[in-house]
Structure formats: C-alpha cells, structure tokens
Amino acid sequence: xxxxxxxxxxxxxxxxxxxxxxxxxxxxxxxxxxxxxxxxxxxxxxxxxxxxxxxxxxxxxxxxxxxxxxxxxxxxxxxxxxxxxxxxxxxxxxxxxxxxxxxxxxxxxxxxxxxxxxxxxxxxxxxxxxxxxxxxxxxxxxxxxxxxxxxxxxxxxxxxxxxxxxxxxxxxxxxxxxxxxxxxxxxxxxxxxxxxxxxxx
Numbered sequence: 001x002x003x004x005x006x007x008x009x010x011x012x013x014x015x016x017x018x019x020x021x022x023x024x025x026x027x028x029x030x031x032x033x034x035x036x037x038x039x040x041x042x043x044x045x046x047x048x049x050x051x052x053x054x055x056x057x058x059x060x061x062x063x064x065x066x067x068x069x070x071x072x073x074x075x076x077x078x079x080x081x082x083x084x085x086x087x088x089x090x091x092x093x094x095x096x097x098x099x100x101x102x103x104x105x106x107x108x109x110x111x112x113x114x115x116x117x118x119x120x121x122x123x124x125x126x127x128x129x130x131x132x133x134x135x136x137x138x139x140x141x142x143x144x145x146x147x148x149x150x151x152x153x154x155x156x157x158x159x160x161x162x163x164x165x166x167x168x169x170x171x172x173x174x175x176x177x178x179x180x181x182x183x184x185x186x187x188x189x190x191x192x193x194x195x196x197x198x199x200x201x
Contacts, residue, residue, distance in 0.1 A: 043169060043177040044069070045145035049106070049138055052119035052131035059175060066101045066178075066199050067171040071148045071164060073109035074121040079166050081124075087168070088125045089188035090195060097199040098128070100173075106142060107133040108150040109162050170198065 046059045068087060072080035087103050094101070105122060107113035110133045113121075118131030133139070143150065150164035168186065170178040178198060181191060 043146055043180075044171050044175055045142075047132075047138065047142040047145065049132040049134040049142065050115055052115050052122060054115045057130070057132060062102055062104070063175060064173050066173060066195075067169075068101065068103040069106065069146065069169040069171060070104070070166075071106045071108050071143065071146065071150070072166070073107050073162050073164075074113050074117055075109065075161070077161075083166065083168065083186060084122075084125045084129070086186045086188045086191060088129075090191040091126065091128055093188065093192035094195050094199070097196060100199055101195065103129050105129055105131045106139070107131065108139060108143060108148070108164055110134055110136055110139045170195070 044059075048056065048058055051057045070080075070083060070087070072083070074080075084103075084105065091098055091101070091103065105118070107118060113131075113133045115131070115133060118133055122129040122131045146169060148165055148167075150162055152160045152162055154160050166182075168181040170180065172178050179194075181194075
C-alpha cells in the first residue's frame, strides 16, 4: 500500500543514494525497470536476520547468487501478494538461470511476521522464496541499507497497516546493486525477459 506523497520517498532516497554524476539509459527505461548504466548505487548491504525456518541468515549466505529483494509484510492486502505472484511466475520462465537466483522477501512487520507466519505465507508462492524477519532494530537496519520507506498507520477497524515503498531490487552475486523494478509495471513476462538478459551463464 503506497500513499501520496509518501510514494515519492523511495525515488528521493534512490536519487540521494545514487549521488551526482550517474547517467540513466533512456533505452533501458522502456524495459520492466530502470537500469543504472554508470556509477555505483549505494543500495544493499550486510544484514543479520532469521529465515522462515528459524535459521539465522546473513547477506553473505547468498553471495554467489543473484538476489531479487522485496520488502513487504504478510498482512499486506494487495501490492505484496501481487508482486510476489509476479516474481513466482517470472521465476518459472527463466529456465536454468533460476539456479543462480534467489528471491528474498524481507518483512517490515516483524512484530506480526514470525518465521512460522512467513513460512505459511510464502508456501503459496513457491519453495524458492526465502522469507526474512528479525528484531525491529535488525529490520530497520536492513531497510536503511536498501533505502526502504515504511510506516505504520492505524486502521479504523482496529490494528494497523504498514505503508511502504514497493520496489523490487536485483542484486548481483557480489552483493552490488544491478537495477530495480517498479511494482506498478511488474509484468511476469517482461521481468523474466530482463532477468534472462542480466543473469549471466
């Protein structure tokens, strides 16, 4: 769920992270995401979280693999399940390259998203997904690394929802930033085509 003007925050964070002097390729803008073709984006970094099986996981555990990183929460009513479904469909369309890619779903609602809850939720999208949660401080730390915005807001019916930026990040095997995709334009076929182009081997 993204609210205006808060929806503009991820773009501002990315512009700050990328810094001056980066060039954007107009030809790449026609694809399913916007690609950086010059410079290095300061997106991503180390983390210490717990997966859906209760196993401690660090960023270094995924070195050697491309990563599709998405931040969301299991009570999200629309954007998160739609995005995860698109990732799952794209994953099934990239052939042998899927052995070099892992989709990571990082919860921004650790209070409710225990490993057990994540495991049940992600079972609907496929065994390839790794769900990650942790303490509030650990989640806040990794969200900062990825320039992710999120904030709780109360619901009239009780409880709360979480407004959040909704970008899908592709990270390289060495942990560096490759590109990002907007959930509003995330079509499984286009995403799969772009991943086939970017994942080497």
